[in-house]
Amino acid sequence: MKIFRILKASIRQSIIYEMQYRVNLVMNSIAGFGWTFMSFLTINIIGSNVSSIYSLWTVTEYRLLWGMNFIAEGIVSSFFKRNLEMLPDKILKGDLDFILTRPFNSKILASLGYTRIDTLLGFIFESYIVLYSLLHLNNGIPFLINILCLIILCICGSIVYYSLMISFLTFSFWLLGAFNLVYLIHQIVSFANYPINAFGRFFTILFTFIIPIAFIATFPAESLINFSPLKMVIIILVTVLIYKLSDLLWFIGLKSYSSASS
Amino acid sequence: MKKYIQTYKLSIQKALTYRSIEVIWIISAFITPLVFMVLWSRNTGQSLLEFSKSEIISYYFILTFISQLVSPHIDWNVADDINNGSLSFYLIKPYTYFIQLFVQELGWKTVSMIFLVLPLMLFSLLFRNSLVIPSMSIIKLLSVISLCMVSYILIFLVQYFMGMLAFWVTQIRSFFRIFYMSSDLFAGKFFPLVLMPSVLKFVGRYLPFQYFWYFPTMVILGKQNLIGLKTSLIIMFSWIFVLIVLIRLIWNKGIKSYSSYGG
Numbered sequence: 054m055k056i057f058r059i060l061k062a063s064i065r066q067s068i069i070y071e072m073q074y075r076v077n078l079v080m081n082s083i084a085g086f087g088w089t090f091m092s093f094l095t096i097n098i099i100g101s102n103v104s105s106i107y108s109l110w111t112v113t114e115y116r117l118l119w120g121m122n123f124i125a126e127g128i129v130s131s132f133f134k135r136n137l138e139m140l141p142d143k144i145l146k147g148d149l150d151f152i153l154t155r156p157f158n159s160k161i162l163a164s165l166g167y168t169r170i171d172t173l174l175g176f177i178f179e180s181y182i183v184l185y186s187l188l189h190l191n192n193g194i195p196f197l198i199n200i201l202c203l204i205i206l207c208i209c210g211s212i213v214y215y216s217l218m219i220s221f222l223t224f225s226f227w228l229l230g231a232f233n234l235v236y237l238i239h240q241i242v243s244f245a246n247y248p249i250n251a252f253g254r255f256f257t258i259l260f261t262f263i264i265p266i267a268f269i270a271t272f273p274a275e276s277l278i279n280f281s282p283l284k285m286v287i288i289i290l291v292t293v294l295i296y297k298l299s300d301l302l303w304f305i306g307l308k309s310y311s312s313a314s315s
Numbered sequence: 316m317k318k319y320i321q322t323y324k325l326s327i328q329k330a331l332t333y334r335s336i337e338v339i340w341i342i343s344a345f346i347t348p349l350v351f352m353v354l355w356s357r358n359t360g361q362s363l364l365e366f367s368k369s370e371i372i373s374y375y376f377i378l379t380f381i382s383q384l385v386s387p388h389i390d391w392n393v394a395d396d397i398n399n400g401s402l403s404f405y406l407i408k409p410y411t412y413f414i415q416l417f418v419q420e421l422g423w424k425t426v427s428m429i430f431l432v433l434p435l436m437l438f439s440l441l442f443r444n445s446l447v448i449p450s451m452s453i454i455k456l457l458s459v460i461s462l463c464m465v466s467y468i469l470i471f472l473v474q475y476f477m478g479m480l481a482f483w484v485t486q487i488r489s490f491f492r493i494f495y496m497s498s499d500l501f502a503g504k505f506f507p508l509v510l511m512p513s514v515l516k517f518v519g520r521y522l523p524f525q526y527f528w529y530f531p532t533m534v535i536l537g538k539q540n541l542i543g544l545k546t547s548l549i550i551m552f553s554w555i556f557v558l559i560v561l562i563r564l565i566w567n568k569g570i571k572s573y574s575s576y577g578g
Binding site: 081098171228230237246251 | 505
């Protein structure tokens with residue numbers, strides 16, 4: 054498939070680029086791991102002191118949720134985030150023309166290009182936490198089936214995160230030069246590090262129906278903990294819906310785009 | 316002096332032109348504390364170490380306000396000016412780069428303070444039952460304002476120092492990521508430092524980061540005893556002194572290795 058060929062070329066190019074700046078790669082890997090560890094430290098301190106979390110979620114379940122959120126975030130950061138960060142600038146300068154004139158889906162082309170490989174160290178740590186939590190989950194399901202469901206749910210979580218990022222970025226078609234929109238959605242997703250129901254009714258409704266970050270980790274983790282195939286199917290369907298909505302927003306945004314030559 | 320006043324005015328005009336960017340920055344800055352404030356406000360436990368429930372919510376509120384007030388954003392400016400050669404543009408003009416940057420940043424800060432009023436009012440309203448802002452005498456208020464000014468200078472110097480690494484490092488992003496990580500952790504953005512593991516607490520005491528936002532916040536909350544206050548001030552001023560010396564050294568050395576296209 055074309056998308057995998059583009060992805061393969063993007064990874065190859067990024068590795069060649071990163072190998073030119075090896076010290077930078079090592080430093081970035083340390084920083085990436087540091088951020089992951091810091092977040093882990095924070096959720097442990099908050100989780101063990103805030104009653105709306107520890108009364109509803111066990112430590113194992115809570116760490117599984119955190120890990121799933123970070124894996125979804127890691128996938129988006131590795132493949133899309135750096136490219137999407139540059140999107141507002143491309144819209145401002147008219148550089149989006151180079152993407153629009155190519156014979157492929159413009160949204161996907163705008164999202165791919167540079168692949169980060171410094172996220173690998175953090176990803177190993179997150180995977181370790183998730184697998185460790187999964188081993189101690191005791192939901193009565195064989196480990197291999199749990200792993201299979203986990204992979205599917207993490208892919209869904211990253212698609213939701215990616216779609217939300219694209220949806221927010223479409224505002225840059227109107228708010229010209231708003232390069233920090235990616236940062237804004239990144240901050241909002243920090244809510245997903247914690248069980249959404251711990252924030253109370255208002256935020257549960259907000260993060261389920263308006264900005265659906267509950268579908269990144271909270272609902273997927275819940276469906277795995279209670280092993281509910283029905284919930285998993287609903288999550289997959291909602292993921293498709295959110296992705297399609299981001300497509301729609303992207304094309305609405307494109308209509309407001311005035312290229313450099315027009 | 317006139318040229319710097321002009322720079323300040325221009326900076327305000329620029330900040331007002333790109334006001335949507337400024338608004339997004341401010342909204343983003345209030346999201347992380349909102350996460351913690353909502354979580355703590357729903358906690359049925361009444362206290363945590365030396366913090367009552369209200370105090371810990373107020374902690375995040377005051378810390379965010381202080382962080383927005385005293386944090387310049389010059390590290391990337393300095394690094395970009397060095398990397399893309401724009402520094403030459405400043406070097407040929409009859410003013411000091413450092414002061415020009417300082418004044419420029421004050422312009423941005425003036426505008427951001429206007430935009431800061433709205434989230435502050437919103438948060439005060441949302442958490443009106445939980446927030447406790449200790450009453451302050453005139454002397455304490457003046458001391459807090461002076462402390463914030465010193466914090467601003469300290470952060471400015473640290474960021475300027477970080478930006479100047481670009482004289483030798485082309486890909487500076489990784490250095491900045493480590494810097495942001497350390498400053499967010501040790502400046503108490505995620506939780507009060509008293510909750511930290513003791514090793515990290517000890518290390519943090521001698522790094523400059525906790526004097527960015529954490530120290531002024533603890534002074535406002537009245538959680539800093541007199542001995543601790545004196546030691547903290549000594550460490551803070553020592554860092555300022557060390558940074559001034561380092562910056563002078565690095566600038567003199569770096570400017571000799573600096574080259575720009577066409578220059």
